[in-house]
Amino acid sequence: MARKNLLANLTGAELPAGNSMTAPPAMRLGEPFPASGSARGAIGAVSRSIEQIRSHSVMDLPPDLIDASFIEDRLAGSDEDQSRLTASMREHGQQVPILVRPHPTETGRYQIAYGRRRLRAAVELGRPVRAVVKPLSDDQLVVAQGQENNERKDLSFIERAIFAAQLEARGFGRDTIMAAMCVDKTGLSRLISSAVRIPRDIIQAIGPAPKTGRDRWSDLAVALDSPRAVEEARRVIAVPLFPKKASDERFNAVLRSATAEPGKRDKATIIKSDDGTRVALVRNDGDRLSLVVDKKSQAEFATYLVERLPEIYARFCARV
DNA sequence: AGCTTTCCAGTCATCGCCAC
DNA sequence: GTGGCGATGACTGGAAAGCT
Numbered sequence: 001m002a003r004k005n006l007l008a009n010l011t012g013a014e015l016p017a018g019n020s021m022t023a024p025p026a027m028r029l030g031e032p033f034p035a036s037g038s039a040r041g042a043i044g045a046v047s048r049s050i051e052q053i054r055s056h057s058v059m060d061l062p063p064d065l066i067d068a069s070f071i072e073d074r075l076a077g078s079d080e081d082q083s084r085l086t087a088s089m090r091e092h093g094q095q096v097p098i099l100v101r102p103h104p105t106e107t108g109r110y111q112i113a114y115g116r117r118r119l120r121a122a123v124e125l126g127r128p129v130r131a132v133v134k135p136l137s138d139d140q141l142v143v144a145q146g147q148e149n150n151e152r153k154d155l156s157f158i159e160r161a162i163f164a165a166q167l168e169a170r171g172f173g174r175d176t177i178m179a180a181m182c183v184d185k186t187g188l189s190r191l192i193s194s195a196v197r198i199p200r201d202i203i204q205a206i207g208p209a210p211k212t213g214r215d216r217w218s219d220l221a222v223a224l225d226s227p228r229a230v231e232e233a234r235r236v237i238a239v240p241l242f243p244k245k246a247s248d249e250r251f252n253a254v255l256r257s258a259t260a261e262p263g264k265r266d267k268a269t270i271i272k273s274d275d276g277t278r279v280a281l282v283r284n285d286g287d288r289l290s291l292v293v294d295k296k297s298q299a300e301f302a303t304y305l306v307e308r309l310p311e312i313y314a315r316f317c318a319r320v
Numbered sequence: 321a322g323c324t325t326t327c328c329a330g331t332c333a334t335c336g337c338c339a340c
Numbered sequence: 341g342t343g344g345c346g347a348t349g350a351c352t353g354g355a356a357a358g359c360t
Binding site: 157183184186187190211212213214215216 | 327328329330331332
């Protein structure tokens with residue numbers, strides 16, 4: 001189980017690959033949390049947090065007393081995944097507690113470090129949520145949240161990028177963010193660069209794109225340096241059918257639009273039947289796509305196609 | 321089944337910028 | 341001039357998908 005590994009791994013507080021920092025000395029409970037910007041402090045905080053978490057008992061809390069973390073780490077996720085988790089919790093109960101801290105400004109309330117989906121499932125089931133309650137500094141909270149995300153391994157590149165960018169925007173030092181996300185400075189630089197360079201509305205419209213990795217997001221970031229490409233991307237995400245596509249398909253559509261050269265006509269594609277008969281010609285002009293059927297040789301097919309187009313379109317709409 | 325291609329992510333080297 | 345920091349290009353190995 002990933003979360004068991006989280007606790008097991010973090011007590012060792014391994015450094016990110018490529019990180020030249022040395023392992024922190026053992027810290028005593030109760031020592032003040034060092035200021036962000038210190039690599040030793042950040043890593044040491046993880047070790048200390050987990051040691052403290054282990055020593056705390058699990059409580060059942062009303063979900064309505066728990067507020068979101070000040071850093072969002074997920075784009076809109078799949079309802080299907082959430083339903084599965086809710087069903088599992090209904091059948092088997094909540095196996096793994098979430099981590100919360102007492103709310104820094106509101107007495108009697110809590111703020112979640114990780115376990116948002118389990119919290120949402122508890123809300124849907126109308127049950128209290130099992131939680132470890134632990135006073136955490138902001139740094140400790142984001143490091144715990146980041147480490148949990150790393151162990152879960154189901155955050156996409158862009159979700160990690162946004163998480164990293166939000167941490168930096170809130171003033172966390174790069175060392176703290178590197179510790180939280182288990183990346184070296186190169187990886188962190190690429191994460192933040194992608195999240196910052198791509199307009200947030202375009203990222204939100206695309207969604208998490210779980211199969212799309214660093215290089216292609218970087219390609220999109222480079223392409224969107226051009227205002228024309230941004231305009232083109234926004235035109236694509238405004239199409240009514242766009243939200244119905246899978247997230248990775250949405251990414252591909254935006255990347256295609258952002259990297260298409262204006263005014264450049266694609267080479268025409270000839271569509272042939274199995275016996276090699278030329279059926280139609282497809283030409284992509286960027287803004288429009290033309291389908292040309294030769295009426296001299298394919299008059300019957302041309303008529304058939306025009307008559308059936310509404311039906312084909314209706315089937316397409318039902319598919320997506 | 322085995323080969324090829326594509327994609328992802330880790331790593332290294334290098335560069336530019338900035339403070340001292 | 342030097343060192344620290346962040347950004348970027350290039351290379352690499354591994355995994356997954358596609359093809360024969």
